[in-house]
Amino acid sequence: MNNLTEAYVDSLALNAAAIKNGKDLVKKNSFQQLSHSEDHTLLFGECKGSGKEPYRCSADFLKPDSPVFRCSCPSRQFPCKHLLGLLYAYAAGKPFAPAEVPQEIADKREKAEKREEKKRESAAAEPTEPVKRKTNKSASIKKAAAQLEGLAVAEKLLRSLVQAGLGSADKKTVQLVADQCKQLGNYYIPGVQTAFRGLLLDLQSKEDRETVYTRAAGRMTLLHSLLKKSREHLTARRDNPDLPPDAESTLEEAIGHAWQLAELRERGLTRRDSRLLQLAFRSYGDDARGEFVDEGFWLELGAGDVCVTRTYRPYRAAKHMKEDDSAFHLASVDELFVYPGELNARVRWETQTFEQPDTATFESARSAAVQSIPEAIKRVKGQIKNPLSDKHPAVLLAYSQIVEANGSYALKDIQGNLLALADLPCLQQPTTHLLPLLGNEDLNNQAALLMFEHDLESNRLMAQPLSIVSNNGVVRLLY
Structure with missing residues (x-):
């Protein structure tokens, strides 16, 4: 357990509150007993709790890549604060006394080893090639029919908004459509329902109307394409239940399929x-x-x-x-x-x-970075022109220099091409203001991870730097 560091324990915690609570137990000396097995594969201890009996917790590293954590407390968080405290105590160098492995844990280890042995025997008996799962044709046909019915509901809702016009989409109208949108949860198309919710959230935004309508128009275009392609795909699935899921595009996930x-x-x-x-x-x-x-x-x-x-x-x-x-x-x-x-x-x-x-x-x-700005732009445009594609792709792009003029920044590639840098609204976290803090080494002959977005008003691609990759490390601007 030489690699059991505070950073490792931090990585196990569910959230920052769990980290604080675990460390507080160590600071308050809440552990009445701290022990380790003779071979140092097991840490266990007792921690004062709210009841008369202390909570018994253990961290079993018999298999270092898949440790097993146990605690007698009723917490729904896992690992709980007692387990985190036990690990923080060890990482901090608190004294742990050598002790015999408790019989309860020894029994659990034995049962776990028997289960693993059965798995190994089962794996050895199975063919090496993955067995293709059989399709339940009847269930597939019924699901596709229900999904098509849900698409009809979504199309009706979208049509009602288009016909009424965005200018007439007042608070009452949007709320009415939102209530009807809840029905989409009954038709196995959660991705379509999420896309519709995104449109409604835009219409409910308190931003200026021009910004809202521009964004909503983009959402409506996406929804129209999604509904059309989904109908074609699901109709084919209904007519041919043996048709496999589309593994060549993001359409399945856009509809709501969880791979x-x-x-x-x-x-x-x-x-x-x-x-x-x-x-x-x-x-x-x-x-x-x-x-x-x-x-x-x-x-x-x-x-x-x-x-x-x-x-x-x-x-x-x-x-x-x-x-x-x-x-x-x-x-x-x-x-x-x-x-x-x-x-x-x-x-x-x-x-x-x-x-x-x-x-x-x-x-x-x-060395894996794209070497020219025109090539990066070509790749980005090739993706965002598809209505259902991610409109904010990220590209690692090599540059010869990051240049500044009148408070604005741009990347220059080896050929002398320039790419303007700007903060994207979708990220809601600016990074360009950090560029002046970079050293001269980072500003020249390195690579930048950039997120792109097409600005409808200027009809230009915008790019925001997320990190700088040099031969010596990664400088994170966003984390």
């Missing part, structure tokens, strides 16, 4: 032995989804792709769910799952090991 890892593996949407370096991170609230979104931008060093991780935490349950955070170590992943997507495909993995990035890591990241 299972087994589905992605079955369709070959995995990569082996990937190494990922996080370049930027942000958390924000998505009111249309009713969820917090933890979003990380990663560079997959093998392919040189900028990919994205997204973790969703419903508002109502957020305090019981672990928040993602900035990651500064290089993640090594045995199996990387890649969701259907374009420039910034969403990725996910089940297990990982961390290592400290070195100069070679940053040099590899720097």
Whole structure:
């Protein structure tokens, strides 16, 4: 357990409050007993609680990559503050006395080993190729029919707004449509319902009307395309239930399909032995989804792709769910799952090991950058022209210099092309004001992770820097 540091314990906590509560237990000397097994694979202790009996907690590192945490407290948070306190105490060098492994934990270890043995025997007996799941044709037909019925409801709602005109969409009208929009939850099209909620939230905004109408018009265009493509796709699915999900575009996810890892593996949407370096991170609230979104931008060093991780935490349950955070170590992943997507495909993995990035890591990241502004713009335009594509792609772009004129900044590539930098409204977190704080080394001959957006008023692409990637490290402007 040499790697059990305070930073590691921080990464286990669900939120900042859990970190504070765990550390407070150590400061207040709430642990009546702190022990470790002879081989140092088990930490366990007793912590004073609100009742007569102390809470018994343990951290089992028999398998370092998948530790097991246990506590007798009734908390719904996991790891609870008692477990975090136990780990913080060890990381802080508090004295732990050697002791025998409690019989209760020894029994649980034995049961766990038997389960693992059965899994190994079962895995050895199974074919190496993944078995394709059979489609329940009857259920598939019924679901597609229900989804098509829901699309008809959504089309009717959109048509009513278009015919009435955005200028007549007063508070009462919007509330009426919002009430009707709730019906879409009955038709297995949560993605369509979320898109509609986004439109309604725009119409309810207190910003100036011109800004609201411009944004709402874009939402309506997206909704129109989504409903049209969804109807075509689901009609084909209804008529042919053996038709597999569309793994070539983001349409399935836009409708509301939640990809299972087994589905992605079955369709070959995995990569082996990937190494990922996080370049930027942000958390924000998505009111249309009713969820917090933890979003990380990663560079997959093998392919040189900028990919994205997204973790969703419903508002109502957020305090019981672990928040993602900035990651500064290089993640090594045995199996990387890649969701259907374009420039910034969403990725996910089940297990990982961390290592400290070195100069070679940053040099590899720097060399993966797009080398010219025209090429980067070509890639971005190729994506955003599709109505259903992500309108805010991120690109790692090499530059020869970051230049400033009259308070505005721009990137210059090797060919002398210029790309203006600006803060994007969608991020709601400015970064360009941080550029003057960069050292001369960071302003010349490096690479920048940029998020793009098409500004409708000027009909120009805007780009906001999220981080600077040099041969020596990553300077984060957004995290």
